[in-house]
Amino acid sequence: MGKFSGFRVTIAQVFKPKVTGNYPKTKRPKPERFHGRHVLNRYEDGMEKCIGCELCAAVCPAQCIYVRGADNPPNAPVSPGERYGIVFEIDYLRCIHCDLCVEACPTEAITETKLFEFSFTNRQDAIYTKRELLVDDNGRAQRQPWELWLGDEDDQTSGWMRATASAGQAAFEGQVGWSGELGVGVRTPEPSQDKTRTAEAADDTEEVALG
């Protein structure tokens, strides 16, 4: 057919599933370690995990984090330890979502959700304070009106993964070195990173190739 084989190609597509989705109404599944906006986690008893140590601010390559710690009030402690983060601000005009703050955090207080669909109309709104970052009483990230949340998928945080493959060993798996979180408890360990071992991992590569 030569010159006319294009017709077969185009008509064949009609019967194939669509590549694009109904985006703002539905979202495609994101990779498991996707880095979105941060949340400040709480323990299962409702205490804040952040101890105000400023390690995240120190490690941040974009210098977008500002933290100040303070002593816990003795009769109404905010966190289980001695100190807590009284100020916690992240400037999302600077943040590059590198996840280094999550790695640096000694108490797993800061993790990243998968949500990246948020926008601002001025610079002030781009600075998330503790009021926006802290998870709500159900342990879920607060849904701000300028963010596009759909379903629960975006709630999956990134940090707990690394806890099960510590020291960068890809073969290391199956041990959860991660304390429980409010509303979630102890998360299940990460699946193996060896791509030949699980079907789930094989699906992941397909997803990346499509995208």
Next chain:
Amino acid sequence: MINFLGADPLLSGDIDLTVVLIVVVKTLIIFVLLLVGVMLYIWGMRKVIADMQNRIGPQKAGPFGILQSLADGIKLFFKEQSEPAGSDHRVYLLAPYLSIIPAFLAFAIVPIGGTVSIAGHMTELQLADPEIGVLFLLAMSGIGLYGIMLAGWSSGSKYPLLGSVRASAQMLSYEAALGLAIVGVLVHSGTLSTRAIVNQQAWTGIGSIFTDWFWLPAIGAFVIFLISALAETNHPPFDLAEAEQELTGGFNTEYTGIRFALFYLAEFMNVITMCAIAVTLFLGGPNGPGLGFVASTSWLNTWLMPIFWFFLKLMILLYATVWVRASLPRMRYDRLMDFSWKVMIESAFLWAMATGVIVVGRNEGWNLWIVTPAVAIGAFAIYYLLMACVPSNKELEEIR
């Protein structure tokens, strides 16, 4: 008087107020039909192309995005109009209308239904049935060419000028092939009136698709007509007039807002009209099987079914045009002109001549078993003789 107005029985008697009203209503219906048709065609085109590219396509405006073109039109209406300082103001304003009005008029001769009775008057479901028939189509597409030509010329800008020169050369070239392809049908039908042509393709059973409808007896003309109709309407793969990568849009570069929309509208309207004419000339127009379980005089069979068959055939052809649009890359300009002058016009001409000989032979009682092969051999011989006179591309390269 009668001859000028055509063979519509509505106009053969006294012309009273009712007749005038019927004509006015028909005019309005054609007008609205074309506008809504273009709207739906653009939407459908975007949806079908999206299908063929694994996408979803417009989906936000209205159910399934069906109002997308309406939204686009409204947006264009309210956009600011700008005009280049070097433009020829009056011609610049005139050009879009020279494009859109013939596009509307050309549809007037298309029979979209059978002959029906409205308020006691028998009338054909088409706006006009002049004796010149399909020549009117050629005339209108010829005038539409002026719109494009003057638009480019009056813009006072280089790209539109280049685009319009290209477009007018292209449309002129393919108009010749288009006209000769129509001759291939006219030799069979012996009349120019679209209604008479449609009546000759009456439905007498499933076999009439192959014997009575002209697409098979005039298969060569049919193919040539479809290709040159695409070229005539600047439809991909022949959309050299707007070749946006080269000409930033071509003849309509300097047009904005509703004036631009008029060109856009005219282009798609011409595609619809050309497909409708193809249905009329080759695919039996509104003819098709009626509903067996109701009387043949029922409104279902006189009104509904012919209109249904017409639009079904039209949609199939329009789907095919979209398929072509999605599949084929744009032709190179010199190949486009070569294709017209070296292939299409010769083929159409020889097809018309050969058909003429065979039709005459049939009427005169010649032995068709001898005449047909002789004509075919003769036609091929003439074609290759002509081709031998034309320098090949290699020789042309050497000349350059």
